[in-house]
Amino acid sequence: MQLSETDIIKKNEIELTEVLSALWKGKWIIVLLSAIFAVASVFIALSIPNTYKASVMLSPVEDTDGGMLSNLKSEFGGLAAMAGVNLGGAKSNKSALALQVMQSRAFLNGFIEKYNLKPQIMATEGWDLATNTLIYKPNVYDTQQKKWIRDVDVPFKPEPDVQEVYEFFTSNNLTVVEEKEKGLVTVLITHYSPHLAKQMADNIVSEINDYMKSEAITEAEVKIEYLKQALAETSVADMQKIFYQLIEQQEQNKMLAQTQSQYVFKIIDPAILPIKKAGPKRALICLGITFLGALLAMGFVLFRYFVLNRR
Structure with a gap:
């Protein structure tokens, strides 16, 4: 049976609950990568004179x-x-x-x-x-x-x-x-x-x-x-x-x-x-790098869940 255009859109639609579920499943990856970026940010901030x-x-x-x-x-x-x-x-x-x-x-x-x-x-x-x-x-x-x-x-x-x-x-x-x-x-x-x-x-x-x-x-x-x-x-x-x-x-x-x-x-x-x-403003540097790490980690988790796993 051929699916209608509306059915195809609904099938491929990503619900917010599914996104949150994917993030929760990859929470340890997010925490680990954020922690790595946080530690790295401290060393970077301290290295700036x-x-x-x-x-x-x-x-x-x-x-x-x-x-x-x-x-x-x-x-x-x-x-x-x-x-x-x-x-x-x-x-x-x-x-x-x-x-x-x-x-x-x-x-x-x-x-x-x-x-x-x-x-x-x-x-x-x-x-x-x-x-x-x-x-x-x-x-x-x-x-x-x-x-x-x-x-x-x-x-x-x-x-x-x-x-x-x-x-x-x-x-x-x-x-x-x-x-x-x-x-x-x-x-x-x-x-x-x-x-x-x-x-x-x-x-x-x-x-x-x-x-x-x-x-x-x-x-x-x-x-x-x-x-x-x-x-x-x-x-x-x-x-x-x-x-x-x-x-x-x-x-x-x-x-x-x-x-x-x-x-x-x-x-x-x-x-x-x-x-x-x-x-330099070391606190802002640390916060900015840590936040960037968290965003990259969440992007990796979502990419792996919605793209790699589905393939």
């Missing part, structure tokens, strides 16, 4: 220029435009620019090279609390000869290049959080060594302030030189007045840059030596 996170909170330093320039623009704007002198447009935001510079490839690679951080970032796998020393990967970096020995495929070289270092550092070590509503910036550095994390957090803030200060001084000197040359080439009294005041403004900008140690960012909450680890 601790990481520490140092943070420094910053407040952007407000721009102090603009007042004299606004007065000049309102008083001599038309005359300056006729003479081809630009008295300025939109107000510059040096802190926003500094944020972009601080996360740029050129700045970060220069920072890493200056403090010789490449081996400490790219070749470490842990930190020894007792001796306060970094643990290096023996197949990556030779600490005795200070030489890169890692085995990589072409076009990579044993020593990481600037792009590789930049991508690794921004993905694993550096985090910049900007709170625009509060006007605050937090720089976080993560590393195996809490001491190195704090040093890098302190140094990167100092370096971005020094970098932006140097750029501002150089820019002011270039403008002063140009304005002095333009002053020597004009005989119009009003234009001379404009040039004198613009030169004075640039001299003030240069002086402010030279005298401000915290030129772009003011430290609100300095970095401290982190004592508590930031990671």
